[in-house]
Amino acid sequence: MNHDYEYTPGNAFTKWLDKRLPLIRFADENLLSFPTPRNLNYFWTFGFILTLCLVTQIITGIVLAMHYTPHVLMAFDSIEHIMRDVNYGWLIRYIHANGASMFFLAVFIHMFRGLYYGSYKEPREILWILGVVIFLLMIITAFMGYVLVWGQMSFWGATVITNLVGAIPLVGESILTLLLGGFSVDNPTLNRFFSLHYLLPFVIFGVVILHIWALHVTGNNNPTGISVKNTNDTISFHPYYTVKDLFAYVVFLLMFAYFIFYNPNILGHPDNYIEADAMVTPAHIVPEWYLLPFYAILRAVPDKLMGVLLMFGSIVVLFFLPWLDTMKVKSARYRPTYKIFYFTFLVTCLLLGYLGGQAPEGLYLFLSRVCTIYYFAFFLVVMPILSRYEKPSPMPIGISNSAINTDLGTDKNPALSINN
């Protein structure tokens, strides 16, 4: 543990390089000796896992694009060509298809971690907002990728979702035509979705770099939510967190490999192995599992435009989180009331996911409405009220000082005032 360590170039070449382009210094400061809180738990390994998810999707995606044909008459068959004739094509495609699911699984855990430990609070507002931007881009990218398969669910999912844009007053119809490249989902739609599906991951990559940059300005949050005060509170990123993250990644990969090799189609819908047919509508049109909670919110509202607004609103509200929850105590560990509402929210989201896959009628519809109301109430009602009235439980003075802070909740509290 070299607390006061600073990079010093070892030989003549690195000295020469350091004066011109301090590449090694940059890598050292950001990847190796970067001071990281010593108490991070396994929920903090998902940033690393997500970076590798993105890299995996990009590499497999580039290879798939070498063999894929974005044309309505050939797209479906070209994927079967990849599955049957391209060497290890089935492996590349199953990694890419299941990789999208794994990516979303990891991002959901990553976001719920942020929500639990208050990682969006001052000074990490921009870090959080960049994360929400990445999430939004991921949803758009995944949706477009699913359309490329050109199966029944691809086609009808694209039809349903793009039609939502048409609900926007005045400009909706024009935007819809521009999005589709015509008046219905057809070859121009497939072509532009392919183009954008190739472009957006690189945009995501760019925002990820900003996300990591913002992280390295403020430093990591940690399970106590108490700010780092001195070098006793931190350890270097390498080897401690490189090794711990890698361990978590191997666990993640084991689950990933199970899906790829033993159950590659369980997360998809059988109808997507039927080629797209504009004349035959599937019995139930459902999106991929990771979009089901948003789909449930959309269908919970009887009015189309309101449904669309609420669905987008469910993500937009996340941008305002740092100003909706103004409680100084970050971690839910020391917020007993928030903790209850948090877990209720977690259950609500899971329930919304389940409801998104069911027909919107009877009890399912009623539950979707209850859950949708709670989803928004959690952010817009519960958070502001708790910020004002909740009494936090006793917390330690610092990360490596477990003595209880008696001066709780006042501005004199050193643990809380460090950022002020």
Next chain:
Amino acid sequence: MRLTQAIIILLTIVFFSNNQNLLASGDETFKNLKPNFSFEGPFGKFDRESLKRGYQVYSEVCSSCHGMKQLSFRNLSQPGGPEFSVNKVKEIASEYFILDGSDEYGDPIERSRVPSDRFQPPFDNKDAAKASNNGAYPPDLSLIVKARSDGANYIYSLLSGYEEPMPESMHIDESLSYNPWFSGSAIAMAQPLYDEMVEYDDGTIASISQMSYDVANFLAWAAEPTMEERKSLGLIVMGFLFIFLILMFFSVRRLFKDVH
């Protein structure tokens, strides 16, 4: 706090009360039969003899209406499939014809199919297929097992399910057949298989359930000819990851021994 608890309890009660009327589903289809296919499970492999018989049923019965456009004859000899000999596959392919290019006068040339050619489609186009089948389109079977939930069991149940007696209360169009495994129980495909309809080369008795089993096996392979390769590679990958996991576990333990 009380309010949250009340909400959680209420939601749980509503959720688990599971009123059958509210969870509307009018489908009175049967649960799929499970003949326990050899390819199921992480170590599952296809039964080669059954795949060969399944191809025989497909080519003598199903192929008169259903195409398999994703398959080439060469697939029949590749590892992990029926594994017919290369010569046998040449012989099978040569029984079919294809229009391929044109001669010096611009007239189309007809030649025998070779292993690199696709299976012969039964109809020239979709409309011709519908015209010969009372307006119903017989779907392509290349991916049928992946395109139906619980695919192979469903195909087996459907094919062997025509003998089920129709409930007295039910009335269906004369051009349709009763089959409780089909969604809606009325299917446009007439009963395709009858006992001893096919004479198996290997002497197996061709009962309806035997033929259904064999053809379901064959279609499961056709939907994913690389399944055996996938599962065997999976075993190696999982083994590697498991060893890697153990190494990483002890690395983390040792590294964090002094960090508390």
